Amino acid sequence: MEKDIKAQAQKKFLIGIIILAVALVIMTGVSLLTGAGMDMKKSLAALLDGEGTASVILWKIRLPRILMCILAGAVLSVCGAALQGLFKNPLCDPHILGVSSGAGLGAAIAIALGFTYSFLGVGSITLMAFATGILSIFLVTALAKSGGKVSNISLLLSGIAVGAFMGAGILLVMRMAHDKAENIIFWTMGSMTFASYKQLLYTAPIVIVTMTLIMFHSRELDMLSQGETWAAEGGVNVALTRNVILILAAIGTAAVVAGSGIIGFVGLMIPHVVRMIFGPKHSRLLPLSALLGAVFLLLMDTLARIIIAPLEIPVGILTAMVGAPFFIYILKRSVKND
Amino acid sequence: MKRSLFTLFVVVVSLVILFTGCATFSDSQETQETEAPTAEATATTKPPSQDIVNETDEKGVVTIIDVLGNELTLPEEKPTKIISLTPANTEMLFALGLGEYVIGVDEYSNYPAEASAIDKVGDFTGPNVEAILALEPDLILAGNKLQIDAVTQLKELGLNIAAVEATTYDEIPASIKLVGDLTMTQDVAQQLIDDMKVAEEAIIAKANTYEGEPISSYYILSAGEYGNWTSGPGSLINDMFELIGVQTVTNIEGAVPWMDFSLETLITEDPDILLMSGHAFLTVEALVAMDGYKELTAAKEGKVYIVDGDITGRPSVRIVEALEILYNAIYNQDN
Numbered sequence: 001m002e003k004d005i006k007a008q009a010q011k012k013f014l015i016g017i018i019i020l021a022v023a024l025v026i027m028t029g030v031s032l033l034t035g036a037g038m039d040m041k042k043s044l045a046a047l048l049d050g051e052g053t054a055s056v057i058l059w060k061i062r063l064p065r066i067l068m069c070i071l072a073g074a075v076l077s078v079c080g081a082a083l084q085g086l087f088k089n090p091l092c093d094p095h096i097l098g099v100s101s102g103a104g105l106g107a108a109i110a111i112a113l114g115f116t117y118s119f120l121g122v123g124s125i126t127l128m129a130f131a132t133g134i135l136s137i138f139l140v141t142a143l144a145k146s147g148g149k150v151s152n153i154s155l156l157l158s159g160i161a162v163g164a165f166m167g168a169g170i171l172l173v174m175r176m177a178h179d180k181a182e183n184i185i186f187w188t189m190g191s192m193t194f195a196s197y198k199q200l201l202y203t204a205p206i207v208i209v210t211m212t213l214i215m216f217h218s219r220e221l222d223m224l225s226q227g228e229t230w231a232a233e234g235g236v237n238v239a240l241t242r243n244v245i246l247i248l249a250a251i252g253t254a255a256v257v258a259g260s261g262i263i264g265f266v267g268l269m270i271p272h273v274v275r276m277i278f279g280p281k282h283s284r285l286l287p288l289s290a291l292l293g294a295v296f297l298l299l300m301d302t303l304a305r306i307i308i309a310p311l312e313i314p315v316g317i318l319t320a321m322v323g324a325p326f327f328i329y330i331l332k333r334s335v336k337n338d
Numbered sequence: 339m340k341r342s343l344f345t346l347f348v349v350v351v352s353l354v355i356l357f358t359g360c361a362t363f364s365d366s367q368e369t370q371e372t373e374a375p376t377a378e379a380t381a382t383t384k385p386p387s388q389d390i391v392n393e394t395d396e397k398g399v400v401t402i403i404d405v406l407g408n409e410l411t412l413p414e415e416k417p418t419k420i421i422s423l424t425p426a427n428t429e430m431l432f433a434l435g436l437g438e439y440v441i442g443v444d445e446y447s448n449y450p451a452e453a454s455a456i457d458k459v460g461d462f463t464g465p466n467v468e469a470i471l472a473l474e475p476d477l478i479l480a481g482n483k484l485q486i487d488a489v490t491q492l493k494e495l496g497l498n499i500a501a502v503e504a505t506t507y508d509e510i511p512a513s514i515k516l517v518g519d520l521t522m523t524q525d526v527a528q529q530l531i532d533d534m535k536v537a538e539e540a541i542i543a544k545a546n547t548y549e550g551e552p553i554s555s556y557y558i559l560s561a562g563e564y565g566n567w568t569s570g571p572g573s574l575i576n577d578m579f580e581l582i583g584v585q586t587v588t589n590i591e592g593a594v595p596w597m598d599f600s601l602e603t604l605i606t607e608d609p610d611i612l613l614m615s616g617h618a619f620l621t622v623e624a625l626v627a628m629d630g631y632k633e634l635t636a637a638k639e640g641k642v643y644i645v646d647g648d649i650t651g652r653p654s655v656r657i658v659e660a661l662e663i664l665y666n667a668i669y670n671q672d673n
Contacts, residue, residue, distance in 0.1 A: 035600070035602050036600035036602055036603045037600060037601075037602030037603045037604075037605060037606040038602070038606060053605055053606060053608065053633075056605055056633045057602045057605055057606065060629065060630065060633065061601055061602045061605065061630055062602065064629075111619070114619075123563065125563060126563070175461065175463075178445045178446070178461050179446075180619070181461075182560075182617060183560065183564055183617075183619045186560045186564035186565050186567060187563060187564055191565065193565060193566060193598070193601055194562055194563045194565075196629035196630070197629070198629065305600065308592065309592060309600055309603070310588075310590060310592055310593060310597075310599055310600040310603040311592065311593070311594065311597045311598060311599065311600065312565070312566070312598040312599065312600055313598075314598075
């Protein structure tokens with residue numbers, strides 16, 4: 001009997017993976033053919049036999065942006081799922097630990113001081129954003145420590161406090177460097193428009209490695225989401241696992257924020273949607289979240305490109321505006337079914 | 339299970355449909371939004387340009403109307419404690435010879451050089467009401483629609499405040515005239531306006547002698563990780579380009595005066611020349627190496643020029659200088 005349920009869950013998981021993978025492929029195709037610069041017919045012609053401007057738009061503007069969306073959507077969702085499991089808190093998302101505001105502050109300082117160096121082709125502002133994003137997670141854990149121990153609630157609270165502090169720091173930098181305020185605002189509003197192969201070259205490895213490593217901790221996350229004592233009895237090194245997950249989530253999130261700005265709601269919503277349909281087991285939850293997150297963000301970014309063309313809207317606006325009602329619908333439905 | 343997957347699918351599809359539906363909706367709304375302010379701007383700014391004869395009531399009090407449509411009475415004495423809330427206003431005041439009476443300016447007022455030394459009463463977050471009150475000004479010159487809240491607030495506090503800044507190129511002479519009226523320097527103002535007209539006509543005449551292929555351009559306010567912000571129809575920049583016979587590639591349907599522009603549309607339009615504001619925080623070398631931008635013909639041919647964003651962006655007396663700068667960048671590339 002139990003075996004049956006397990007087999008059924010496994011079957012459901014496989015079907016889910018296949019459906020989402022197909023959806024991702026279709027969405028990639030649709031996205032490649034959609035945009036402000038060329039209509040679908042022209043894009044299709046360029047896809048089949050493209051040269052000149054048309055192929056530049058297709059392969060140098062649209063494709064890197066699509067890949068960046070897939071990576072960002074996937075990693076934000078995986079980080080969100082892992083953090084929700086780790087903290088047993090449904091309101092966790094990758095931005096809750098102060099990483100995003102930390103990255104924003106780093107970028108603001110780099111812009112204000114006029115840094116112009118680059119390292120391996122990565123601009124100083126991106127580097128600085130990435131570094132301060134990671135740094136903030138260490139600050140959060142250090143602040144949360146009391147008597148050598150770190151409790152979940154103090155981690156969350158110090159994450160929120162550090163986030164607020166860093167956010168205020170951004171405003172302070174803008175006020176002091178008032179001639180650069182405009183640039184800082186533009187940067188923080190940044191979206192997927194900056195995506196390029198150069199950016200993918202460093203984002204992709206970071207994102208793929210952090211996602212894979214988080215997925216390796218599925219069993220530990222399952223046990224931790226049952227309770228720390230329970231996990232410890234089951235042979236999980238609670239403190240170590242928590243630190244590893246935190247740092248991985250920080251790295252993954254910082255890589256995305258440094259390149260594309262803050263994209264809210266994906267990391268919060270996607271894991272919940274997956275959990276409602278496929279259950280809370282992390283070995284299924286994490287890969288499915290990655291796929292659904294990728295499909296969702298790609299869909300939103302495609303809309304962001306065309307809704308008010310030739311103007312761009314930051315994709316974060318859409319993820320929240322579309323995500324929130326969708327999320328509430330799913331939530332209500334699942335409550336009714338219970 | 340199948341049911342829930344199906345529902346998921348249905349929801350996703352209906353969202354797509356909803357949003358493609360909304361796309362047309364928000365499109366039309368956007369155009370409306372862009373049209374509305376322009377209409378409003380002309381409506382509210384018409385009065386100052388038409389009121390060459392200011393309205394005089396029975397008691398002989400002359401009223402003038404500022405760019406926000408507020409009524410003001412003409413001063414009986416020359417104001418001597420003036421505050422300017424925008425860099426353009428500061429430039430106008432100095433050009434009218436009133437520099438010594440300016441007691442407060444915003445953070446961005448940096449021209450002429452003396453302006454930087456004056457007390458600061460506002461920054462990018464807006465005017466600082468307390469600092470303004472402390473200076474006890476007898477006249478405050480605000481910007482336009484962007485500062486409407488500050489104007490209302492300062493007016494309620496009983497201060498003599500006027501919104502005088504032009505939004506489009508054509509409104510600039512009226513804006514200078516308005517400042518002249520408010521500071522009792524009508525003659526100097528008229529002289530400035532006349533001189534500007536002469537200089538402007540000379541540049542336009544030069545531009546009219548150009549007989550080559552029409553030139554198209556694109557103005558870079560920011561690029562790359564700062565977003566691709568640019569000027570659109572109804573902006574000062576596009577107005578000036580039009581005057582000197584240059585087509586701006588952003589003059590297309592759906593565009594607004596200032597916007598984060600679609601990079602692929604820019605590549606499709608492929609302008610002949612790129613002009614970049616000095617505020618863009620980028621060197622020409624960095625721009626032409628940037629993904630997307632490096633595909634542009636102008637970048638490949640090295641037709642990228644940096645212009646002083648302070649001069650080209652402020653609706654004030656130096657706008658003719660801006661016109662000259664744009665003219666030189668476009669037509670005198672080989673010099």
